[in-house]
Amino acid sequence: MTVTTDLQSIRAIPKPRARWEGPSFILCAAVVTGLLSLLPLAFVLYVALTSGWQAIADLVLRPKVGTLLLNTSALLAIVLPVSAVLALAFAWLIERTDIPFARFWSWIMVAPLAVPAFVHSYAWSAFAPRFHGLGAAVLVSILAYLPFIYLPIAAQLRRLDPALEETAQSMGKSPPIVFLRVVLPQLRLAIMGGALLIGLHLLAEYGLFVLTRFDTFATVIVDQFQSVGNGPSTNLLGGVLVLLCLILFGLETRLRGRERYARVGAGAARSRRRSTLGRWTWPALTLCGSFALLSLAVPAWTLLRWLASGGAEIWRFDFILPALGQTALLTLSGAALTTMAALPIAWLTVRAPSRLQKLLEAAHSYVGALPGIIIALALVTVTVNVYLPLYQTVAILLFAYVLMFLPRALVGLRTSIAQAPVELERAATSLGRPLSAIWHTTIRLAAPGALASAALVGLGITTELTATLMLAPNGTRTLAMRFWAHTSELDLAMAAPYALLMVLLSVPLVVLLHGGADRMGQA
Incomplete structure (x- = not known):
């Protein structure tokens, strides 16, 4: 391997604009999925157009909407950078230093994903009843969602070639400069993808x-629907959420850049040396331990208290077992379908970036910002007016899951495909049968990322509530639906078994997600 002495060569190489060279099937599949993803947006626009401009002005240009906009902006402005900094710190400590029990801490950083976000919130509400508002929303959001950004950063850190950093150090660059100019640019895709998610x-x-008790657009939309039904105000607020999502997606795309991060070969064939923490060992352990206590100990303590107070009578297996079976079946089916639906646009994003690709990616991503109730309302309207037999069927429910969780699958697939060298794919494609070539090169190399993406989607489906309530066939009662029904009646003891089973059902998915990230980092 030839090592250049020019520090600029260590940086990521800008990827040239690509013209379309792939199979037309991939582009067609991405277009079809993108068009289907636009159904909720078409629904929101239809409601806006039929409501009239005066009604839009009266409903949207209100002080309440301004307050919601400030709340949402403040939440994003605090949670995203804090989560990125903490995830980067945790990943660096665990992957690059001699911190004791590194493998244990790597699992701890992912474990909060097994606890649904609303269970985190219930736990903290019981633990500190007076803790509410922006501060509580920020803390619980970071505890529940930080693993989404930690996982890709840790996987990318494991994959980096140590020779790049050693070359920079041999040129007299200090460790902070090496990190800022060599390591951090190669983590940009992982950081931006996790932050977007x-x-x-x-x-x-x-x-x-x-x-x-923190009002956002999503909470107000659901509250309005429950009080006044499917009104124009509900759907127009959903349109504001769409605009916020597009702004967020545009910022992520701009900051992500056009660099390529794949390498051919395994890099330096030696173990990476870990930095010695020395006197910083205890502060590092304190930081990791504090996260574990806040994100895991509080929910565990609350859940155990609910279970102990309820006794044996809360274990109604005639309700629990059907809910468990239905949740598991919907999770597995929805995760597989969503991952397959995201594959074409993930491939296009990495291999053939273009204006059309960016539009398609935006169409795939914006639905992740819509509350489940907006997507459900759109699908209810379409099925009732176009093809009534689809209303409240498993097929339309799974379709809603695909729309809602496409961004989760896309982020993981995009990162894993970006790590598969394009040179191997082009060499295989030159032999003919491009689809087979892509399958046997890029897709096989990206398989760990695909499994991790499926697990990430499954975690979301396991705890999904609002869309399931509206679209599920009669008789369907998932774990999340049962849990929410009991907690809405303040019967926390009866809700405890369903919370516990959601956690237990999520554990294998978290293990799969962690294992997939490990394999991606070692690929």
């Missing part, structure tokens, strides 16, 4: 913010 969750989250 957290931002979309913050825009669409309902249960977490209801319990922390």
Whole structure:
């Protein structure tokens, strides 16, 4: 391997604009999925046009909407950078230093994903009843969603070639300069993708913010629907959320840049040396331990208290077992379908960036910012007016899951495909049968990321509530639906078994997600 002495060569190489060279099937599949993803937006626009401009002005240009905009902006402005900095610090400590029990801490950083966000919020509401408002919303959001950005950063850190950093150090560059000019640019895709995913969750989250008594667009939309039904105000507020999502997506795309991060070969064939913490060992352990206590100990303590107070009578297996089976079946089916639907646009994003690709990616991503109730309303309207037999069927419910969780699948797939060298794909494609070439090169190399993306989608489906309530066939009662029904009646003891089972059902998905991130980092 030839090592250049020019520090500029260590930086990521800008990727030239690509013309379309891939199979037309991939482009067609991405276009079809993108058009289907536009259904909720078409619904919102239809309501806006039929309402008239005066009605739009009366409903949207109100002081309440301004307050919601400030609340949402403040939430994003605090949670995203704090989560990125903390995730980067945790990943660096665990992957690059001699911190004791590094493997244990790597699991701790991912474990909060097994606890649904609204269970985090319920736990903190019980633990500190007076803790509410922006501060509570920020804390619980960071505790619940930080793993979304930690995982890709940690995986990318494991993959980086140590020779790049050693070359910079041999040129007399200090460790901070090496980190800022060599390491951090190669983490940009992971940081931006994770931050986008957290931002979309913050825009669409309902249960977490209801319990922390912090008003956002999502909470007001759901509250208005429950009080006045499917009115214009509900849908026009959904349109504001769409605009916020597009702004967030545009910022992420601009900051992400056009660099390529793949390498051919395994890099330096030796173990990476870990930095010695020395006197900073205890502060590092304190930081990791504090996160574990806040994100895991508080929910565990609250859940155990609910279970102990309820006794044996809360275990109604005639209700629990059907809810568990239905949740597991919907989770597996929805995760597989969503991951397959996201594959074409993920490939286009990495291999053939263009204006059309950016539009398609935006169409795939914006739905992640819509509350489930907006997507459900759109699908209810379409099925009732176009093809009634689809209304309240498993097919339309799974379709809603695909729309809602496409951004989750897309972020992980995009990162894993970006790490698969394009040279191998082009060499295989030159032999003919491009689809087979892509399958046997890029897709196989990206398989760990695909499994991790499916697990990430499954975690979301396991705890999804609002869309499931509106679209599920009669008789469907998932764990999340049962949990919410009991907590709405303040029967926390009866809700405890469903919360526990959601956690237990999520544990294998978290293990798969963590394992997929490990394999991506070692690829």
